[in-house]
Amino acid sequence: MADVLHSAARRPEAADLTLSVVVPVHDEAAALPALWARLHRVLEALAGTGRSAEVVFVNDGSTDDSLKVLQALPTHGIRVRIVDLVRNFGQQAAIWAGLSHAQGAAVVVMDADLQDPPELLETMLERWEQGFEVVFGVRRSRREDAWFKRSSARLFYRLMAALGGETAGWDTGDFALMDRRVVEAMRGQRRPRPFLRGMLATAGFRHTGVAYDRDARVAGRTKYSLRKMVSLALDGLTVLGFAPLRLGLLLGAGATLVGSGGLLLAAERLPWLVVTTGGVNLFFLGLLGEYLGRTYEAVSARPLYLVRDVVERGGGEG
DSSP, X not given: OOOOOOOSOOOOOTTSOOEEEEEEESSOTTTHHHHHXXXXXXHHXXXXXXXXXXXXXXXXXXXXXXXXXXXXXXXTTOEEEEEEESSOOOHHHXXXXXXXXXXXXXXXXXXXXXXXXXXXXXXXXXXXXXTOSEXXXXXXXXXXXXXXXXXXXXHHHHHHHHHHTOOTTGGGTTOEEEEHHHHHHHHTSOOSSOOHHXXXXXXXXXXXXXXXXXXXXXXXXXXXXHHHXXXXXXXXXXXXTTHHHHHHHHHHHHHHHHHHHHTTSOGGGHHHHHHXXXXXXXXXXXXXXXXXXXXXXXXXXXOSOOEEEEEEEOTXXX
């Protein structure tokens, strides 16, 4: 991992590609024209200040017309790369595919549904030019989320921050700008199930945040079911290494002490102790199983994603 932090302001040479914008896409045909209209305006304005840019769209096994819409977007000189995956591998895998094909000195990951505002890119670039290696897009609130999602996310990210020893970067989503060396460091971590926001939060690169209001989706509906959210949460837990298992050790020790003390309590309280300690044991046995399963995935070297085709557009094309 990179061990050099920038303390001085910096700007790439004009001939270099300044920015890559990575956009994972899954069934977003209705949102893509609106996204491109706003993103194109932002990138044209950046080009006027000497900052060149490209957009890397990753079609993550869309079943609607997303790929056709991407292929028909009027580029007007903006470089566009379309990475078409053979099937749906999930958002994190699609992000990794985009990072692998991005060529900019700085790389931003953003959603296709316009909940991440393209207009924030210039501010994020300015923070990067000041020397920050990671610039998080920080939501001012989660008022657009349902109560259950908002409450569970708050609890989960507080737990992650406590276990990881780092408060920044967890409750931000994947909307972030990364320096090229950060991108290479993330790609160098051979994880069968990467979790970008957790990996950035625990990496230790010089970071800052830019606050914004997260808008409602411009079209369509969220692709994150309860099952996918649970899977993402497990990815977040395992990215912390041994910390969750150590928590299990501490809870197990505490449950043992409480259970021992329970022998002195009234008999009707003992079943409660048995159920509680049994639940703790089952949870951490399941978590241990997740670690073992991911170890198997890593050893078996299954590909994180498979690419069907990469299409380059832009430059002199209209």
